[in-house]
Amino acid sequence: MRSFTALLHAEFVTFLRDKATLTFTFLFPVVFILIFGFLMRGTGTVEHARLGLFVPTDVTNEILEEVIAHSGAIEITRYDSESALENSLGDRSIDFGLIWDGEKLTFLYDSSRVQENYAFVEMAQGIGSEFNLRHQGLAPVLTMERVHAGKAAAMNWFNLVVPGILAFSILSAGLFAISGHLTAMKERKLLDRLIVTPMRPLALLAAIACVRLAVVYISTLITLGIAITVLHLTFSVNWFHYTVLVAASTFGMMGFGTVIALLVRKPSSASNIANVLSMLMMFLAGIYFPIEIMPSYLRMISKALPLTYMAEAMRFATGVADMTLVRFWAITAALLAMGILLFPFLARYVVRVDRR
Amino acid sequence: MKGILLIARSHLTTAFRERITLFWFLVFPMFLLVILTLIFANMGQEGEINFPVTLLNEETSGGMTDFAAIVEGVFEKAGEASHEGKEPLFTLTQPSPGEDMKTFLTNEKNELRLGRRAAVIVIPSGFNQALLERMMRPDSPPTTESTITVYTNEGNVASEMATSIIEQIFAGIDREILAQTGRFDEGRAVPIETLWVGKNGEEVSYVDFLLPGMILMGFFVTGLFGVPGSILFARDRRILRRYWVTPLTVPRYLAGFSLGQVGLCVIQFAFLYLLGRFAFGASISFAKPESLFFLILASITFLSFGFFIASIAKTANSGMAIANVLNMPMMFLGGLFFPIGGLPWLLKAIVFVNPLTYLAEGLRTSLGVQGETISSPLTIVVPLCWIAFCILVASLRLNWDVER
Numbered sequence: 001m002r003s004f005t006a007l008l009h010a011e012f013v014t015f016l017r018d019k020a021t022l023t024f025t026f027l028f029p030v031v032f033i034l035i036f037g038f039l040m041r042g043t044g045t046v047e048h049a050r051l052g053l054f055v056p057t058d059v060t061n062e063i064l065e066e067v068i069a070h071s072g073a074i075e076i077t078r079y080d081s082e083s084a085l086e087n088s089l090g091d092r093s094i095d096f097g098l099i100w101d102g103e104k105l106t107f108l109y110d111s112s113r114v115q116e117n118y119a120f121v122e123m124a125q126g127i128g129s130e131f132n133l134r135h136q137g138l139a140p141v142l143t144m145e146r147v148h149a150g151k152a153a154a155m156n157w158f159n160l161v162v163p164g165i166l167a168f169s170i171l172s173a174g175l176f177a178i179s180g181h182l183t184a185m186k187e188r189k190l191l192d193r194l195i196v197t198p199m200r201p202l203a204l205l206a207a208i209a210c211v212r213l214a215v216v217y218i219s220t221l222i223t224l225g226i227a228i229t230v231l232h233l234t235f236s237v238n239w240f241h242y243t244v245l246v247a248a249s250t251f252g253m254m255g256f257g258t259v260i261a262l263l264v265r266k267p268s269s270a271s272n273i274a275n276v277l278s279m280l281m282m283f284l285a286g287i288y289f290p291i292e293i294m295p296s297y298l299r300m301i302s303k304a305l306p307l308t309y310m311a312e313a314m315r316f317a318t319g320v321a322d323m324t325l326v327r328f329w330a331i332t333a334a335l336l337a338m339g340i341l342l343f344p345f346l347a348r349y350v351v352r353v354d355r356r
Numbered sequence: 357m358k359g360i361l362l363i364a365r366s367h368l369t370t371a372f373r374e375r376i377t378l379f380w381f382l383v384f385p386m387f388l389l390v391i392l393t394l395i396f397a398n399m400g401q402e403g404e405i406n407f408p409v410t411l412l413n414e415e416t417s418g419g420m421t422d423f424a425a426i427v428e429g430v431f432e433k434a435g436e437a438s439h440e441g442k443e444p445l446f447t448l449t450q451p452s453p454g455e456d457m458k459t460f461l462t463n464e465k466n467e468l469r470l471g472r473r474a475a476v477i478v479i480p481s482g483f484n485q486a487l488l489e490r491m492m493r494p495d496s497p498p499t500t501e502s503t504i505t506v507y508t509n510e511g512n513v514a515s516e517m518a519t520s521i522i523e524q525i526f527a528g529i530d531r532e533i534l535a536q537t538g539r540f541d542e543g544r545a546v547p548i549e550t551l552w553v554g555k556n557g558e559e560v561s562y563v564d565f566l567l568p569g570m571i572l573m574g575f576f577v578t579g580l581f582g583v584p585g586s587i588l589f590a591r592d593r594r595i596l597r598r599y600w601v602t603p604l605t606v607p608r609y610l611a612g613f614s615l616g617q618v619g620l621c622v623i624q625f626a627f628l629y630l631l632g633r634f635a636f637g638a639s640i641s642f643a644k645p646e647s648l649f650f651l652i653l654a655s656i657t658f659l660s661f662g663f664f665i666a667s668i669a670k671t672a673n674s675g676m677a678i679a680n681v682l683n684m685p686m687m688f689l690g691g692l693f694f695p696i697g698g699l700p701w702l703l704k705a706i707v708f709v710n711p712l713t714y715l716a717e718g719l720r721t722s723l724g725v726q727g728e729t730i731s732s733p734l735t736i737v738v739p740l741c742w743i744a745f746c747i748l749v750a751s752l753r754l755n756w757d758v759e760r
Binding site for chain 2: 147
């Protein structure tokens with residue numbers, strides 16, 4: 001027990017002294033939310049569009065104006081020439097343009113807005129369809145009513161992103177605790193020195209796990225707190241589910257880090273592989289953009305990534321998405337099992353002496 | 357001159373001997389190019405996306421004017437792949453014969469809540485009669501029976517995209533029904549045209565948009581991590597001190613180092629360009645004086661930025677920490693990969709002082725893949741100001757030897 005306490009203290013002090021790890025653990029989740037959250041909130045959909053409209057003075061446009069007004073969140077800017085409209089489209093003062101010359105509707109798009117045009121085209125198709133009916137004095141006969149069937153909190157894009165970021169920061173902390181921190185100790189021959197002492201490898205691993213667990217828990221709480229206070233988000237956190245999930249995910253990711261550490265020949269390569277894998281998972285786990293927009297083979301890869309399930313479970317624990325309790329506990333148990341099962345292998349890794 | 361070339365060669369060979377350097381400077385930009393192109397290149401294209409959708413037809417009356425069956429038929433067709441090897445737009449779930457509709461709807465709404473469905477469409481009982489009446493009396497308001505309910509999960513982007521597509525399908529069915537009943541005259545339909553403003557009147561492909569950004573990212577990472585990393589580690593390990601006892605002077609070392617750094621950028625450019633061109637069919641050509649000018653300007657800007665980081669960091673580790681903190685915000689808030697409109701003022705401030713914003717704009721405009729959103733002189737002046745500022749700070753602060 002004394003050795004565990006000493007190691008716990010040493011691990012804690014080491015963590016506090018490591019400015020890079022401190023930055024990654026506490027600052028990066030917040031930076032990720034602010035940067036990626038704002039950058040990617042329009043992917044695949046559009047909340048608010050700016051339409052430039054040019055109608056020559058001798059052409060009536062009452063019907064068109066009514067149709068556009070009926071189309072939802074569109075802000076109209078009127079132009080008195082086609083070239084002025086094109087210029088505004090070029091300098092992005094508007095998102096897409098529309099010319100009605102009395103005979104045809106021409107929708108104009110900025111060819112370089114490759115990630116956004118999809119949503120503008122969808123919007124334009126809606127305007128075109130309704131205008132065509134109204135132009136012949138007809139009204140749509142088919143009416144459609146949208147009913148939101150999900151959770152109220154999930155109606156904000158950031159509500160879904162924040163739990164994903166929390167899951168990602170847990171993944172990073174757990175993964176790099178082994179494929180970063182422990183492998184660096186191995187690289188610097190610190191473990192070789194420790195094994196000639198009466199220290200039990202499990203005491204060291206337990207100390208690392210305890211420090212990381214505490215740090216991850218505090219870091220996710222800070223991130224959540226910033227999301228609530230700065231972005232004015234509402235979460236309905238089930239603290240029991242949340243706490244168990246954070247613990248299980250951290251252990252699980254330490255297990256994942258163990259697999260990497262055991263597979264690579266040089267301990268220093270482990271952190272590079274962990275870096276690549278975490279980056280790959282960040283893009284493919286449906287944290288910033290939906291899995292559904294990806295090609296089928298990427299969707300299959302996404303389903304094989306632990307971060308996909310961690311993000312899903314975290315959304316459930318923070319009350320922004322539904323999930324069956326059975327599924328939640330299955331994910332949590334699988335993560336915990338991965339950590340616990342791999343701990344003995346990790347203990348052997350600690351005491352394995354690397355020959356020079 | 358020989359000394360300069362030897363330093364340049366040693367810088368290049370060191371970079372290629374170190375796997376970490378090789379990975380971050382060469383493999384990572386290529387990896388990101390592949391991942392982002394695979395995700396975004398075909399976004400929204402039929403055959404590439406698939407949404408799980410439920411359709412419940414509660415209308416059982418049938419008859420001559422079975423509108424419900426028409427709607428059902430259209431969605432069933434959307435549930436089949438249009439071409440072999442392509443995915444259908446919807447994976448359609450419908451109740452099996454004899455299944456209780458109320459229970460089915462409850463279960464499917466639950467699936468929607470759990471994220472396993474993108475939308476649940478319900479055609480109500482009495483739909484055929486109600487729609488017929490609405491067609492007879494166009495001014496009559498829609499009733500519950502004539503309204504198709506689409507259950508969605510707002511906030512879930514997949515659900516919003518699917519609902520938007522469903523709306524388009526309904527608009528098409530609407531027009532078809534009105535045309536078949538002789539009320540909508542297809543001959544008088546207003547033609548709808550599309551005009552792409554920008555590159556030769558065509559839509560820019562995603563890879564053509566991404567590739568210049570990825571090349572700049574490569575240069576940026578090389579400057580941000582490579583320059584302080586190499587100089588500070590060499591200083592801390594007293595390698596530089598050994599140089600200074602030879603006839604090599606600091607300016608000549610700098611010239612050789614910079615030449616090596618530019619060489620790394622050229623290699624990066626070649627690899628990324630070849631990958632974009634031959635793996636993803638990029639069609640942009642960099643063989644234009646303006647494009648080459650921006651590539652050189654970018655390379656020099658990031659080289660001087662690297663010297664700036666090296667001059668403000670006390671040790672190699674703190675240099676790497678500063679570079680790490682600056683890396684993500686500068687890279688993602690420079691418009692290299694994603695549009696940067698609609699950001700809050702604080703993030704916009706970073707966008708406006710970020711040299712990457714101007715270099716990305718200048719390079720893309722010169723390649724014809726982007727219209728001018730920033731005044732052209734600024735795309736040159738701002739990076740030049742950064743170069744001047746970084747060189748000034750570095751010349752005043754950068755220590756070329758460990759403190760005694």
